Amino acid sequence: MRISELLPRYLDGVREVVDVSHPDVTLERHLRLPAEVGYRRVALEQAAGAGFGPETMLFCLLGAASPAHVDPDALTPVLRRFSPGTRAALLIGWSVEELPYHRLVGPLVAGRCQIREVTPLDRAAIRGVSGALVVERVTRLAPLRGYLIDARTPVEPAGPGPAEPDGGNDGDSGDGGELATVLRVVNEYQLADLVSRPVRRRLAELTERVESQQRLLAERDELLRDARRRLAEVESSAGYQLGSAVARGARVPARALAGVPRELARVWRGRRSARRPGPGSDAG
Amino acid sequence: MGLLSAEENAAYWNARHQREGDLRSGGDMSFDEPTNRMFYILRLSLLLDIVGHQSDPVAPLFLLDAGCGKGWFSRELARFGHQVDGIDASESALAYCRERGGGARYFQSSLSGWRSPWLYDVVLSVDVLFHILDDDEWERSVRNLASLVRLRGRLALADWGEDGDRTYGNYQVVRGRNRYVPLARECGLRFDGWRPYAFRGNPNGFYVFTRTG
Numbered sequence: 001m002r003i004s005e006l007l008p009r010y011l012d013g014v015r016e017v018v019d020v021s022h023p024d025v026t027l028e029r030h031l032r033l034p035a036e037v038g039y040r041r042v043a044l045e046q047a048a049g050a051g052f053g054p055e056t057m058l059f060c061l062l063g064a065a066s067p068a069h070v071d072p073d074a075l076t077p078v079l080r081r082f083s084p085g086t087r088a089a090l091l092i093g094w095s096v097e098e099l100p101y102h103r104l105v106g107p108l109v110a111g112r113c114q115i116r117e118v119t120p121l122d123r124a125a126i127r128g129v130s131g132a133l134v135v136e137r138v139t140r141l142a143p144l145r146g147y148l149i150d151a152r153t154p155v156e157p158a159g160p161g162p163a164e165p166d167g168g169n170d171g172d173s174g175d176g177g178e179l180a181t182v183l184r185v186v187n188e189y190q191l192a193d194l195v196s197r198p199v200r201r202r203l204a205e206l207t208e209r210v211e212s213q214q215r216l217l218a219e220r221d222e223l224l225r226d227a228r229r230r231l232a233e234v235e236s237s238a239g240y241q242l243g244s245a246v247a248r249g250a251r252v253p254a255r256a257l258a259g260v261p262r263e264l265a266r267v268w269r270g271r272r273s274a275r276r277p278g279p280g281s282d283a284g
Numbered sequence: 285m286g287l288l289s290a291e292e293n294a295a296y297w298n299a300r301h302q303r304e305g306d307l308r309s310g311g312d313m314s315f316d317e318p319t320n321r322m323f324y325i326l327r328l329s330l331l332l333d334i335v336g337h338q339s340d341p342v343a344p345l346f347l348l349d350a351g352c353g354k355g356w357f358s359r360e361l362a363r364f365g366h367q368v369d370g371i372d373a374s375e376s377a378l379a380y381c382r383e384r385g386g387g388a389r390y391f392q393s394s395l396s397g398w399r400s401p402w403l404y405d406v407v408l409s410v411d412v413l414f415h416i417l418d419d420d421e422w423e424r425s426v427r428n429l430a431s432l433v434r435l436r437g438r439l440a441l442a443d444w445g446e447d448g449d450r451t452y453g454n455y456q457v458v459r460g461r462n463r464y465v466p467l468a469r470e471c472g473l474r475f476d477g478w479r480p481y482a483f484r485g486n487p488n489g490f491y492v493f494t495r496t497g
């Protein structure tokens with residue numbers, strides 16, 4: 001998903017996007033806003049004093065790398081002044097794997113904002129931005145929308161069949177549907193939380209095990225390098241070469257008569273030249 | 285003609301998977317392998333629309349291919365970057381899947397018996413439910429697959445698009461819209477539509493549902 005694919009889903013009624021990101025962060029070209037939607041930069045402190053309505057969408061890059069990233073707490077006063085229906089698109093500067101979502105939930109609840117959508121963003125698109133949230137100030141649960149289908153490729157009811165009595169594509173309308181959704185959220189959350197505990201523990205164990213095996217592997221690599229170095233020293237020594245020439249001769253006696261003296265001569269020449277001072281050196 | 289018993293049905297599929305080529309064994313036996321290839325690719329593109337066009341290596345989608353047979357769909361969906369579990373009753377089909385590898389995980393299980401501590405973004409079942417001949421087992425299977433779909437996730441079940449049931453030969457009972465839609469609704473799923481395969485007169489397609497409650 002790219003931010004330019006996500007935003008259009010939430011721009012109905014929006015006339016202007018107000019970017020409160022740090023001034024050095026320039027993301028406007030990634031938004032590809034339609035011509036009828038304006039774009040304006042406003043300092044965060046200034047935005048905190050203003051009120052926003054549904055015709056404005058707030059935009060901000062959040063994260064831990066201050067000052068380029070805005071800390072979620074700094075957003076709380078802005079969200080609190082949203083009137084119902086106002087939305088914000090928040091880019092995530094943390095990696096998804098390490099998203100400290102406890103830092104987000106508080107400000108969102110304080111601002112009475114519901115996450116309408118949270119999605120990873122294509123890494124190739126904006127470097128250092130792993131995902132995005134669209135949040136909305138609500139007075140009651142807003143319908144949860146599907147996340148699997150691109151807005152432009154709906155699944156069409158095809159052929160004859162009963163009409164859908166319980167609402168359109170955005171989830172159930174009516175209180176019965178809303179309660180069912182809320183119950184589902186709460187129940188899935190509680191049970192998923194339960195089963196994720198042993199998995200989280202297992203992940204911690206496995207991470208620990210992988211790290212200790214990597215340490216062990218590094219130690220063994222070091223030992224191996226050491227052993228190879230010593231072997232190379234031994235193999236290049238004259239004593240070793242002499243011994244192996246003799247051993248080769250003993251293994252193939254027919255060739256030994258001719259071969260061993262030649263080898264001995266080579267080793268001998270090698271020793272002498274090794275003892276001679278190198279070119280350009282006066283030492284001896 | 286009487287229908288196959290559950291045991292005969294299981295033996296039939298095991299033998300068919302051992303005997304037939306890659307695609308005919310799970311596809312349409314009245315077509316040759318190249319034609320089955322078209323049939324498979326066409327259905328994969330329908331699934332692509334149902335699963336959506338997004339994929340992320342860090343936060344992948346989790347899919348269940350229920351009745352995966354020799355795993356062609358599981359492998360292709362895994363190649364899109366999704367995390368796929370394939371289940372099937374046939375041991376020979378699963379042995380083939382594991383040998384081919386390709387990223388998906390495979391388990392021997394019936395549709396009604398698969399248990400998981402995790403829910404799926406999409407549960408799909410391609411041309412399996414009309415091979416479950418016993419009505420009660422069919423219902424248990426649909427209920428179980430529905431229960432594995434997370435909130436806002438999707439269920440895609442292949443069967444024919446008309447109302448009513450029809451029996452073909454001794455190993456196919458197609459069930460219609462009047463069966464799938466109310467049952468899925470009872471399970472908290474909204475009916476999004478039926479997508480016909482539209483392949484050479486094949487009457488089947490995907491019932492697509494989204495969990496709303």
Ligand SMILES: C[S@@+](CC[C@H](N)C(=O)[O-])C[C@H]1O[C@@H](n2cnc3c(N)ncnc32)[C@H](O)[C@@H]1O
Nearest residue numbers: 297310351352353372373374394395410411412
């Ligand atoms: C027509 S094949 C389809 C295989 C695969 N979905 C494909 O399209 O290539 C039907 C498959 O359903 C499996 N099957 C039938 N009844 C089943 C059940 N109750 N539980 C699990 N698998 C079942 C068979 O073993 C067989 O592999």
